[in-house]
Amino acid sequence: MSDPSMLFEMPLFAVLSAERKQWLSANLSEHRLKRGEILMREGQTVTHQFILLEGELLTEKLVAGRQVIDDTRLAPVSVAEASLLAGMPLPLTFSANTDCYLVSLTESVVRTLLSECESFSKQIFRSMYGRISAYDSFILSGEKLAALGRLSAGLAHELNNPAAAVARAADGMRDALDSLHRATRALVLCAMPADIMDTLDVWASRAPPVVDATPQGALRQSEAEESFAQWLSSHGFAKPWLIAPRLVAAGFAPEEFESVAARVTREQFGAAVRWLAATFEMRFLSEQTWVGAGRISEIVKAMKSYSYMDQAPLQEVDIHNGIEDTLTIMQHRLKHGVVVTRDYDRALPPVPVYGSELNQVWTNLIDNAIDAMEEKGELTIRSHREGNCAVIEISDTGHGIPADILPRLFEPFFTTKPPGKGNGLGLHIAYRTVVLRHDGRLNVVANEGGTTFQVRLPLEHRHAAAR
Template identity: 60%
Template sequence: MSDLRALFEMPLFAALSPEQRQWLAGNVSELELAKGDVLLHEGEQVTRHYVLVEGEFLVWKRVGSQQVFDDRRQAPVCIGEASLLSGIPLPLTITAGSDCRVLVFPEPVFRKLLMDCEPFSKMIFRSMFARINAYDTFILGREKLAALGTLAAGLAHELNNPAAAVARAAHHARETVGTLGDTVRVVIDSAVPADVMGELDAWSARRASAAGPVPQDPLRQNEAEDRLSDWVSERGVATPWLVAPCLAAAGIAAGDLAPLAGRLTSVQFSAAIRWLAATLELGSLADEAWRGAGRISEIVKAMKAYSYMDQAPLQEVDIHEGIEDTLMIMRYKLKHGIMVTRDYDRALPRLSVYGSELNQVWTNIIDNAADAMDGRGDLTIRTHREGDSVVVEITDDGPGIPLEIQPRLFEPFFTTKPLGKGCGLGLDIAYRIVVNRHNGAISAESQPGKTTFRVRLPLVSQGAGGVSR
């Protein structure tokens, strides 16, 4: 056996008596590893305790099909105590980051040290506690990143539609500007009377302001376009299939244009109608771009409010604003068949809370409700005051949660979702945020056709470090 002075200089073993040190020296073996050697594989059952006295270990964690670097542990350090005591397979792979010297303790020796040496047992349990906390933080971080990825995908989908509308409107607007320039030259060349142009200008402005994004019956719209197209074609208007939809969309019919046809020559009438159609089309495209840009602005504003960017973690907030921001962010998941009913008590006072964290609670509950309803059903959100607490109830009309698993809903890693769809941390995170961070309470009641998650937040928020009245 090599010199064990480095071992006994470790705080873990410094309190051993001479007799214990002699006994330990006779019951420990030594292992030498070259750089790159594997000490333990993830999923392996640990049967011995290891102490690295020279060198360093690299710790790896399998994520999906890849090995991801997790930590670097330098001598002196203990390895494998948590898995050895719990009997749970090792959740990590340990490799040598350099040439290493490792002391190996059989399980009976390790357990005897735990029983007979108080400093040893304290250090071991402190080490286990620190690593469990670190691993817990790692898992929670992965869950938050997964949730962020899901939200980002949904936001990308939501932003794509208005962004595409803006791009489409801008593209067609460039073409329409060219067409409008051509029609202006024709109007000038054909000498359309100034009073007629003034009338058309006022008419286009009036029609453009009156015409909004109100959907019309497609069949009736097509019939109106066909009738108008035939009518203007008979009067010599070029490309009537392009002109008629613009006029019909603004509510202009043949009867409205007939007086102009009687006052103008065929060339003048054609020029005037084409100018009017191009003007209306350009206004319509500008409105479409404005609505698209407004929608993008709404989504970005909601995302900023949802995450409380540029603000301190603790804010005085209106609880309803956070819920509405969450609904806006999750619109991609709700808009295809989930009807949201709001029953808000707008008289509720503002709360001093961790806003972005509380929004994560609403996200987890609403996301679970949407999955339970399979994307179709009724979601009711109700807020009210009970004594010194604000209560938020989120109810869905899904199939319900089986009675036997309801007590386990807030357990870490427990999920009823199919493999690969959930890791069972959403409600655990919600529980921690509500209970640990805000001194509140969260519960669930469920039966077929009605599942309600109830979040209770104190008006005096001691956990958040502030007071709300």
């Protein structure tokens, strides 16, 4: 049978004197809840401290218009004391997850215990501190997971492009292989002269010219293809627009084929050109497959290195490798108009760091710089040695940071970004990682020409890194 004296088995109340326990027994109220009943609702004013002695409470929070389960509280546990003492609305809804037995204390009783019982005060503040620390860890872990989610989404997009290119090339190879087979058979059946075949072999091994990616280059390419297609049409080729682009991309002009056309029959010339075009098409698709697969491999390698998968948490690393891995996996954010300038001191010795955690710092600082420039500008990354520290500077060409904001920049939840763009934890996490985890320093210098974040890391591992 439920007994309120179970209250005094809890560390919070076990420290009270016998006299005070007797007084408390006379000033508490008992409550029973059936499963599903509400104890307190989010946002309401708290008038009592509740102590759950039997059962389990479910906590929920209203997020985006719907109730989201936050946690469960198992007996014995005290609830609502923080909101009661702070005079703040309750941040959660408490409901009975099972049949529950509770006792409650009025605010005046709780404040009497706080003022007259030092042991009670210490216990209740320790309990509140533990919850705040757990909540702080929960929030930071949530932000890291959210950042990982954003990074994963970007990586998925970045991987999708080369993967799609490989798939398209592989699919195109089927038709290209059939075309090459037919062209080779036609070449054999028409009894191509040996000297012409030697010329075709030389042409087939020719390296393609460098692609001019400018708008003017694309226009010249289009004009060359149209001209070549007209020339092929005049020599009796059906659907010349399918052949001309590949020959132009390989660097050929109609004039080069004039001498061959004059020395062979129309049938032989047709077989020669189609074989050459099919060969270049097959080579082009193979190259696309190789490039796409290489890009996928590069991203996967960078991600594995970025996360330090299957490696010791603390190790001596070349700091530049982590920065380059970060830039690789953040390519989806850089490619819209950010130019990256590197000024590395390659003479820097290896730095003892928690690699995956430090890479999160580079991610947050680079992401912040890109946002400051609105995805267009110059991102400069420098490194040098300063005494017994490695110094890494990440600079952007954004609008800078107002002087009155600088002192609050690393505060948790402080942000100047619009709603939905940030929650103010990225720079806070970077600060904690550099200062508390690595015993380093993180400073910021801002002016109208942009912002520079300076990370200083000791070149020798210290005790602080183990905290």
